[in-house]
Each structure stands twice: as C-alpha cells, then as structure tokens.
Amino acid sequence: MKKRFLSSILCAAMVAASIAGCGSAAPAPAASEAPAATIEEAEAPKAEAPATEDAGSEKLVVGFAQIGQESGWRDAETMSIQTYAAEHTDTVELKFADAQQKQENQIKAIKSFIEQDVDVIGLAPVVETGWDQVFAEAQDAGIPIILLDRTADVDESLYATFIGSDFIEEGKEAAKQMAELIGGKGKIVELEGTVGASAATDRKTGFDEEIAANYPDIEIVASQTGDFTRAQGKEVMESFLKSNPDIVGVYAHNDDMALGAIEAIKEAGLKPGEDIVTVSVDGVKGIFEAMVAGEANCTVECNPLLGPLFFETAAKLKNGESVEKWVKSVDGVFTSDIAADVIDSRAY
Amino acid sequence: MKNKINKLSQKQAFWPVIIFLTIILFNTIMTKGEFLSISIVDGHFYGRIIDIFRNGGKLMILAAGMTMVLATGGTDISVGSVMAISGAIACSIINGNLLPGLGGNVAMAIILAVCAGIICGLWNGFLVAQIKIQPIVATMILLVAGRGIAQLITSGKIITINSDAYYFINGGYIFGLPFPLYIVLFLVGILLLFVHRSAFGLFLESIGCNSLASKFAGIKVNRFLLAIYTISGAFASVAGLIESAGIKGADCNNAGLNIELDAILAVAIGGTNLMGGRFSIFSSVIGALIVQSITTTVLALGVPAAYIRVLKALLIIVICLSQSGKFKLHISKIAVSKKKEEAVAL
Numbered sequence: 001m002k003k004r005f006l007s008s009i010l011c012a013a014m015v016a017a018s019i020a021g022c023g024s025a026a027p028a029p030a031a032s033e034a035p036a037a038t039i040e041e042a043e044a045p046k047a048e049a050p051a052t053e054d055a056g057s058e059k060l061v062v063g064f065a066q067i068g069q070e071s072g073w074r075d076a077e078t079m080s081i082q083t084y085a086a087e088h089t090d091t092v093e094l095k096f097a098d099a100q101q102k103q104e105n106q107i108k109a110i111k112s113f114i115e116q117d118v119d120v121i122g123l124a125p126v127v128e129t130g131w132d133q134v135f136a137e138a139q140d141a142g143i144p145i146i147l148l149d150r151t152a153d154v155d156e157s158l159y160a161t162f163i164g165s166d167f168i169e170e171g172k173e174a175a176k177q178m179a180e181l182i183g184g185k186g187k188i189v190e191l192e193g194t195v196g197a198s199a200a201t202d203r204k205t206g207f208d209e210e211i212a213a214n215y216p217d218i219e220i221v222a223s224q225t226g227d228f229t230r231a232q233g234k235e236v237m238e239s240f241l242k243s244n245p246d247i248v249g250v251y252a253h254n255d256d257m258a259l260g261a262i263e264a265i266k267e268a269g270l271k272p273g274e275d276i277v278t279v280s281v282d283g284v285k286g287i288f289e290a291m292v293a294g295e296a297n298c299t300v301e302c303n304p305l306l307g308p309l310f311f312e313t314a315a316k317l318k319n320g321e322s323v324e325k326w327v328k329s330v331d332g333v334f335t336s337d338i339a340a341d342v343i344d345s346r347a348y
Numbered sequence: 349m350k351n352k353i354n355k356l357s358q359k360q361a362f363w364p365v366i367i368f369l370t371i372i373l374f375n376t377i378m379t380k381g382e383f384l385s386i387s388i389v390d391g392h393f394y395g396r397i398i399d400i401f402r403n404g405g406k407l408m409i410l411a412a413g414m415t416m417v418l419a420t421g422g423t424d425i426s427v428g429s430v431m432a433i434s435g436a437i438a439c440s441i442i443n444g445n446l447l448p449g450l451g452g453n454v455a456m457a458i459i460l461a462v463c464a465g466i467i468c469g470l471w472n473g474f475l476v477a478q479i480k481i482q483p484i485v486a487t488m489i490l491l492v493a494g495r496g497i498a499q500l501i502t503s504g505k506i507i508t509i510n511s512d513a514y515y516f517i518n519g520g521y522i523f524g525l526p527f528p529l530y531i532v533l534f535l536v537g538i539l540l541l542f543v544h545r546s547a548f549g550l551f552l553e554s555i556g557c558n559s560l561a562s563k564f565a566g567i568k569v570n571r572f573l574l575a576i577y578t579i580s581g582a583f584a585s586v587a588g589l590i591e592s593a594g595i596k597g598a599d600c601n602n603a604g605l606n607i608e609l610d611a612i613l614a615v616a617i618g619g620t621n622l623m624g625g626r627f628s629i630f631s632s633v634i635g636a637l638i639v640q641s642i643t644t645t646v647l648a649l650g651v652p653a654a655y656i657r658v659l660k661a662l663l664i665i666v667i668c669l670s671q672s673g674k675f676k677l678h679i680s681k682i683a684v685s686k687k688k689e690e691a692v693a694l
Contacts, residue, residue, distance in 0.1 A: 075504070195653050225653035229602040230506075230595035238399050239647035243382065256506065260595055267519060269389035286508045286597075 062314050063095040063113030064122040064148075065106045073282065073304045076348030077124070077149065080307035092311055103127055107134045114141045120160075120314040122146045128153040135159060144317045148306060151198070156325065160317055163309055163327045165302045167199050171206020173333060174279045175215070177298045178207075178249055181277040185217030186248035189240045191226040191233050191261060193253035200225070203253045203281055221247065226257040233257030237264035252280040255287035255299055262295050273297055273336065283334060285346050291339035301332040304348060360619045360626075364634040367617070367667055371641045372397070379648055392521035396644060402518070404640030405528030406431075406587035410607065411614040411636040412536050412629050413583035416543075416576045418615050419556045421624030422476060422483035424577060427584035427611060429494025430468045431604030434461040434585035435592030436498040439507045442514055446501065454513040462585045468494065469581020473574035491608070498600040508597040518593035528590050535583065536633055543629065552576070556624025614639045617667055638667065 062085075066078055085094035095118060097109035103126050113121050114137060121143055125131060128151065135158040138145050144160035151162055178188065190207065193200030204223070211218050221244050226233035233252060240247065241264060250265075252258035258280035265272040272278060272295040280287060283301035290296035306329055316323050334342065356362055375383040375396075386395035410427050417424045440446035441457035450456045468490055475486035520527035543549035554562045555569055563569045584604075592598045612622070618635030620627040642663050646656050669675045 192653055222650055223653075224647065224650070225656070227602075230597065230599055231591060231602065234595060235399075235403055235643070236647060238403075239396075239644065242396055242399075243379070243648060243650065256599070259508075259597075263519070263594070263596065267389075268394065284506075286506070289508065 059090075060092045060120070060311070060315055060318055061095070061116075061118045062092060062120050062122060062311065063097070063109070063116065063118040064310075065097045065099055065109040065113070065124070067106075067124050067126045068098055068100040068102075073284065073302075073348055074124075077304040077306055080305040081122075081310060082307075084307035084311055088311070099126060101126060103130060110134050110138060110145075114138055114143060117141070118143060119318045120144055120146060122148055122310060122314070123152075124148045125150050125152040132158065146310065146313060146317070148310060149304070161313060161323045161325055161327055163306055163313060164329060165331055166326075166328050167202030167302075168206035169328075170281050170300050170302060170331060171203040171208075172210040173206075173300045173331070174203070174251055174281060174298075175207045175210035177300065177333060177335070178251055178277070178279045179211070179215045179218060181279065181297055182218070182249045184215055187219050187221045187244060187246055188249040188251060189237075189244065189247050190220055190223035191236060191250065191252040191257045192223060193225065193228045193257075195225050197228070200228070200253050207251060226252070226260065228254050228257060230256045230260035233260030234264045235260075237261035238267070241265065241268045241270075247276060249277045249279065252278065255280045255282040255284045258296060258299075259286050259290060262290060266295075283332070283346070284348060285343075288334070288339050288343045288346055291334070291336040292343055294336065296336065298333065298335045301334060303329045303331050360628040361631040361634060363671060364618050364631050364638060367670065368634055368638050368641065371638065371645060375641075375645050375648055383648060388524070392524045392526075396648060398526060400637060400641050400644050401529050402526035403644070404637050405526070405532050406590045407607065407610055407614060407636040407640055408532045408633045409535055409583050409587045409590075410611040411618070411632040412539055413580035414608075414611045415615050415618070415620055415627050415629050415632040416539075416552060417483070417580050418612070418620060418622050419552050419624055419627035420573060420576055421556045421559070422573070422577075423612065423622075424472060424487045424580045424584075425484060425608045425612075426468065426472060426487040426490035426494055427580065427587070428604035428607045429491050429498065430465050430581055430584035431588030431591055431607065432495050432498035432598075432600045433468065433501070434465050434588035435598040435603050436501040436507070436600050437461045437464050438514070438589055439509050439592055439598035440501055442511050443507060443509045445507070452511070454511055457514070458517075458589060461589055462582060465581045465583075465585020465588070466578055467581070468585070469578035470574065472581060473577030476577060477570040477573035495600060498598075498603075502598055502600050504600070506597055506599045506601075510596070515593055515596055518590050531586065531590065532633070535586065536629065539579075539629055553625055553627065556627070610639050611636070613664065617671065619671060 064081060067074060082094065082096065085092055095113060095116065097105070099105035099109060106123065106126060110121055110123065111134065121138055123145060125147060131152045131154050135145055135154055139158060145158070147159055147162040149164040152159070182188070190204065192204055208220065211220060222240050224236050226236045233256065237250065237260065250258070250261050252261060258278045261278065262272040265276050270276055277297045279298045279300070280296070281300045281302055283299045287296050287299045291299070309327065309329060313323055313327055372383070383396050386393050386397060388394065414424060414427065437446065438457040438461040441450055441460060442452045442454060444452050472487050472490060475481045475489070476483050479486070516527060518528060522530060543552070551562070551567050551572060554565070554567065555572055559569050588604060591603050614635035615632045616622060616635070617638050618628060618631035618633070620632060642660055645663075646659055651659055
C-alpha cells in the first residue's frame with residue numbers, strides 16, 4: 001500500500017514535471033545529477049535536452065536504469081556508479097533512474113533515455129524476459145545497451161555487452177578455497193540458493209565440477225536449498241548436522257546462508273570456523289564480522305563496485321571500439337586472516 | 349475399551365495427533381531410528397524432535413492466534429508482515445539505529461516490538477469491525493504495507509545484532525528444553541484458560557456461526573473482533589521476535605514470508621472450519637507441529653531441492669484427504685463392498 005501510494009505520487013510528479021517542461025520556457029531541474037535522483041528527476045531534463053547537448057557534446061552521456069533498493073549489495077552497486085559519475089563530472093554525465101523493482105518503470109526510463117538521445121544506456125534488468133521491443137527501439141535509435149550484473153533473455157544482437165561476475169568461476173574458486181581449508185579431503189555439505197536462480201545453478205555447477213575434477217577425496221554428502229536466506233540456511237544446516245555428524249566443511253551459495261549455518265553449528269556444540277569450516281560467496285559485511293570473530297573462514301567476493309568498469313566500457317562503445325560480449329568483473333577472495341584488515345574498507 | 353476409543357476419536361484433536369505420530373514413526377523408520385535419537389550437547393537436549401519443537405514454535409503461536417480469527421469467520425493474512433515489523437523494530441533498537449536513547453535495552457526492544465504488533469492488530473481489527481471491510485482485504489493492506497514499513501525501519505538492509513540476551517529467545521534452553529517451547533506453553537496456556545474458563549470461547553463460536561444473531565443476542569461483536577485481531581497481531585509479533593532471534597538479525601525481505609499460509613494450513617489440518625464456528629486451539633497447535641515436521645521430514649530424507657515443494661504438496665494432500673469425512677466414508681464403503689463380494693464368492 002505504502003509503495004503504491006509512493007509510486008502514485010511519483011507518477012503525479014512525473015506528469016507535473018513534463019507539463020511544467022512543456023508550458024514554461026525555463027524549467028530548473030537542478031537535481032538531474034544529484035546522487036539520489038529518481039525517475040521523475042531523470043525525466044525532467046527532457047525539456048532542456050537540447051541545451052545539454054549543445055553544452056557537452058564531447059561528454060559521455062549515460063542513462064542508467066537501476067532496479068531499485070533491494071539489498072546492501074545493490075546499494076553498493078548504485079553508490080559505485082553514482083560516485084564515479086560525481087567524481088568525473090567533466091567527462092561523464094549520468095542520468096539515473098530508480099525503477100522501484102518494476103519492469104514497466106525500467107522500460108519507461110529506457111524510452112525516456114532514447115528520447116533524450118543519450119550515448120549509452122545501462123540496465124540492471126529486474127526480470128529476464130519482456131525486453132525485446134524496448135531493446136529494439138534503442139537499437140533503431142543507434143544507442144548501445146549495457147546489461148549490468150543480470151542478464152536478459154533476448155537475442156544477443158540486441159545488446160552491446162554484459163558486465164558481471166562469472167558465477168561458475170565463483171563456484172570453482174570457492175571449491176579451491178574449501179579444498180585448501182580442509183586439506184583436500186573430508187565430507188562437506190552444500191547450501192544451495194533459490195531453485196532456478198542463475199546464481200544458485202552456476203555456483204553449484206562450478207563448485208561441484210571443480211571438486212569432482214581435482215579433489216577426489218572430498219565428498220559432497222548433502223546439498224539442499226536454503227533459499228538464499230539466513231533462517232533457511234540455519235534450518236537446513238541443523239538437519240545436515242544430524243544426518244552427517246562427521247562433516248568438516250560447509251559451502252553456501254551466499255553469505256547469509258553461511259551466517260545461518262554458523263548458528264546451527266554452534267547449537268550442535270561445535271565450533272564454526274574450526275570444527276566445521278565455511279566458504280561462501282558475496283562478501284557482505286556480516287560475513288567479515290564473522291570472520292574477524294573466527295567463526296567463518298572464507299568468502300568469494302561477488303563484486304558490486306561495477307561503476308568504473310561500466311563507464312570504461314560505455315566510453316569504448318561511444319568511441320566505436322569493440323567490446324567483449326561478456327565483460328567479466330574482477331572478484332576477490334577474502335579469508336579470515338585478512339578479514340580484520342579490510343573490514344573497515346568494505347562498502348557494503 | 350472400544351467405547352473409550354470411539355469417544356477419543358470423536359475429539360477434534362484425535363486425528364491431528366495420530367497424523368503427527370505417524371509422521372514421526374515414518375521418519376524414524378526411514379532414518380533407521382536416527383530421527384528419534386536425542387543426545388545431550390552443552391547441557392541441553394539435541395535432536396530432530398527438539399528441532400521440530402523449536403523451529404515450530406513460531407508457527408504454533410501464529411496458529412493459535414489464527415484459530416480464533418478463523419473461528420469468527422475472518423482471516424488474518426498480515427501475520428508474516430507483522431513478524432517482519434516486530435523483528436525490524438527489536439533489532440534496530442538493540443543495535444541503536446532506532447531510539448538510541450534506550451541504549452540498546454533488550455527488554456525495552458521486546459516490549460516496543462510487541463506494542464507494534466498490538467497496534468498492527470488493532471488496525472486490522474478496526475478495519476474489520478468498524479469499517480466493515482472483508483477480513484481478507486483488510487488484512488491484505490498490512491500484508492503489503494507491513495513489509496514496506498519493516499524495510500523502511502531497516503532501510504532495506506539485513507541488520508545483524510550481537511546480543512546474547514536477545515538470542516536467548518530462540519536459542520536459549522531451560523531445563524534442557526528450547527526456550528521457544530516455554531513461550532508457546534505460556535501463550536497457548538493463557539489462551540486456553542481464557543477461552544475455556546470463560547464465556548469467551550462460546551461467544552467466539554457464536555459470532556463465527558452467525559454474527560448478526562449474536563449481535564441481537566447481546567454479544568458486542570465489534571469489540572470481540574477488535575480483541576481477536578489484536579491478539580493475533582500481538583502473537584505474530586512474538587513469533588517475529590523468535591524468528592529474528594534465531595538468525596541474530598532482522599531480514600525484512602524474508603522474515604515470515606508466506607508464513608500466513610502455513611498458519612492457515614495448520615489450523616485447517618487441526619480440523620477447524622475456516623468458515624467459522626467450532627474451533628480447537630490445541631488441534632491447531634498440533635497442526636502447526638505437523639506442518640513443521642513435514643519440513644523436517646523433507647530435510648531429513650535429503651530430497652533434492654527441486655522436488656521439495658512437490659513432496660510437501662503430496663504430503664499435504666494425503667493429510668487433507670485423511671481429514672475429510674466424505675473421503676473416509678467413500679473408502680470404507682469400497683472396503684465394505686469388497687468384503688461383501690468376497691463373502692459372496694465364498
């Protein structure tokens with residue numbers, strides 16, 4: 001209800017902004033570069049688009065349609081993009097749209113970017129399907145589209161490139177870390193993410209393949225879904241500990257499930273981090289705190305700080321340079337040894 | 349003897365208890381006895397049965413509150429969101445984001461979280477009793493908005509807290525038994541006393557059967573409805589505290605997500621008519637244990653992730669069929685006719 005109320009206000013503001021833009025000659029949408037600009041602010045400059053074009057034709061003008069606020073991870077990604085734009089105001093101009101978790105808002109934002117004739121459009125698609133038409137419109141207008149951190153189910157020719165992590169690679173890295181922590185042998189369990197999510201499927205594939213290929217003495221004795229949540233991670237781990245009391249490690253597809261598993265391990269009278277080691281993916285602050293406390297062992301970062309890479313790629317596209325269809329982001333690996341040193345620098 | 353058994357099987361709680369015991373027995377056989385084993389770890393009991401009671405605690409509390417709402421012919425689908433709100437408030441106060449003046453006082457955090465639940469319940473009751481909105485629609489408002497409010501409190505992030513006192517709500521043990529069990533005994537005990545030792549339960553059933561007639565008979569229906577939804581809200585907030593204490597934090601996107609359906613299912617398995625009327629809080633609590641033990645069963649059997657929901661659905665269908673009088677009648681008719689055929693053949 002609250003959300004709906006908010007969105008109706010936003011709609012009203014949008015309409016008001018465009019009417020004001022048509023009616024008066026000099027609207028003043030000063031907020032177009034403010035960090036927290038939302039859709040109506042991104043649309044407001046429509047009326048004065050010719051002015052900006054004259055002023056900064058060498059500037060890289062990028063429109064970015066973000067999903068909205070959903071997690072600390074996404075907030076960090078948004079911050080990274082906005083900070084980069086704020087620090088490079090002489091070379092880039094960012095038009096930022098917050099879609100509040102709605103596909104129709106993202107489509108609206110993309111259409112308005114096309115009207116404003118931006119150089120490059122960035123998009124973190126909220127869902128996988130339903131993008132063909134609006135992507136085709138952008139292509140007709142000659143504007144390349146960059147997909148950020150999530151893919152869309154469209155023909156490859158419709159977008160320029162995808163920037164994001166390689167989930168399979170993350171799974172493989174996690175397997176290597178796990179093998180190192182438990183000395184290459186022992187029984188381990190796996191907490192999977194939401195069934196059907198690409199992050200869960202790929203992180204499982206990468207991990208399982210790496211273990212099967214290189215570490216014959218490690219056995220994955222159980223693998224079940226914990227739906228990416230702490231509560232489920234805990235409940236599933238409680239069950240694992242009862243059917244397999246002799247496990248030495250747990251691999252979780254995200255940090256939150258690992259945090260839940262840590263509680264379950266404690267309840268079983270064991271020491272997380274010593275009796276049972278943990279390896280998880282993401283790199284959220286909570287897991288760093290656990291690592292500092294000695295309760296978690298390792299996290300494979302899924303880097304949300306994609307701002308610099310995103311603008312670099314956008315600049316290449318504007319200059320007509322070719323880019324890879326998949327620009328892989330650089331992910332780090334953090335173990336408990338270095339957790340204390342880096343915890344303060346964690347942005348999310 | 350036969351009379352006694354017959355009498356016992358007439359009770360509403362009879363079949364739910366049988367089903368629960370059957371599930372436990374099934375698991376015990378499937379896991380070759382591991383399911384029943386209880387050991388002592390760090391001075392408390394440890395085993396799957398203990399897990400069922402601890403993890404099922406929140407559902408038992410919700411089911412108890414939900415039973416009364418359903419007995420009036422209403423429904424409360426906002427309980428999951430109320431859980432998220434109470435968890436968010438408690439955790440935000442403890443880590444000092446909200447009302448830093450309290451200095452992270454755990455007792456105050458719990459009291460204020462329950463107060464929030466009471467306010468949510470009052471709001472639901474007000475919409476249903478005074479404004480006369482249909483219960484499912486009235487509580488849907490909070491179902492949607494409540495999660496938004498919770499996200500607003502935590503600014504959309506998962507809050508992690510570090511408080512052993514708060515953690516005790518879920519992870520604590522008294523005399524070796526998990527603390528949530530005591531919360532359930534306390535709340536359900538009070539409710540049972542209240543319902544069975546006063547005319548409250550009778551009035552409730554009469555409102556559920558015919559609220560207009562009850563009104564003419566002199567029952568203050570509106571006041572009753574307000575009270576019932578408030579109790580449901582308060583119970584939901586306690587369930588929210590248990591949930592958030594379990595993960596040492598508030599996860600507003602997932603806390604209590606879809607749990608309202610589990611609570612309604614628990615009441616239905618307990619044999620209470622969802623259209624209102626006769627109800628049994630005790631049966632609903634057993635129903636909640638059944639729902640929880642289904643989850644534990646699926647985990648204990650190690651079913652691959654993709655099949656979990658299908659298996660749960662199958663189990664629920666079997667349970668619902670075994671509860672249906674018509675179905676049982678049909679089966680017994682078939683059995684009887686077969687026997688007759690055999691007799692004729694001989």
